[in-house]
Amino acid sequence: xxxxxxxxxxxxxxxxxxxxxxxxxxxxxxxxxxxxxxxxxxxxxxxxxxxxxxxxxxxxxxxxxxxxxxxxxxxxxxxxxxxxxxxxxxxxxxxxxxxxxxxxxxxxxxxxxxxxxxxxxxxxxxxxxxxxxxxxxxxxx
Numbered sequence: 001x002x003x004x005x006x007x008x009x010x011x012x013x014x015x016x017x018x019x020x021x022x023x024x025x026x027x028x029x030x031x032x033x034x035x036x037x038x039x040x041x042x043x044x045x046x047x048x049x050x051x052x053x054x055x056x057x058x059x060x061x062x063x064x065x066x067x068x069x070x071x072x073x074x075x076x077x078x079x080x081x082x083x084x085x086x087x088x089x090x091x092x093x094x095x096x097x098x099x100x101x102x103x104x105x106x107x108x109x110x111x112x113x114x115x116x117x118x119x120x121x122x123x124x125x126x127x128x129x130x131x132x133x134x135x136x137x138x139x140x141x
Contacts, residue, residue, distance in 0.1 A: 001027035001114070001122055002034035009038020011136060014062045015089040017106055020096045022114035024070075027122050028096050031114065036064050039092065052078055063091045070097040079104055110136055 020028040041056040056064040108130030
């Protein structure tokens with residue numbers, strides 16, 4: 001998962017929205033750690049399960065904004081913050097457990113569904129919506 005995340009992180013420019021879908025323990029945070037490394041983030045990436053979000057700066061002016069809505073049925077004011085982050089063309093926004101904010105997610109996004117297999121390997125299904133997300137998927141193949 002981490003290696004795949006690094007590959008994705010190396011091609012991101014900012015302005016992308018990535019929705020991560022998967023059970024607890026599927027590897028979503030491991031993917032984000034790789035994504036951060038690929039973007040050039042030097043901080044230690046931690047799960048935002050208890051803080052709802054974390055922001056990491058890169059050396060080139062981009063930001064990785066990581067949300068985890070696992071513990072929320074209603075995102076409340078965090079939905080407003082997420083909406084602002086998604087408008088920032090320097091931010092790469094990653095959202096876990098997006099059900100609480102489904103009504104504000106942009107049509108233009110990459111949705112990665114991570115499944116854990118019986119042999120403890122992972123399968124990733126990518127669904128793209130929008131031209132930029134389609135370009136991202138092409139770059140990763």
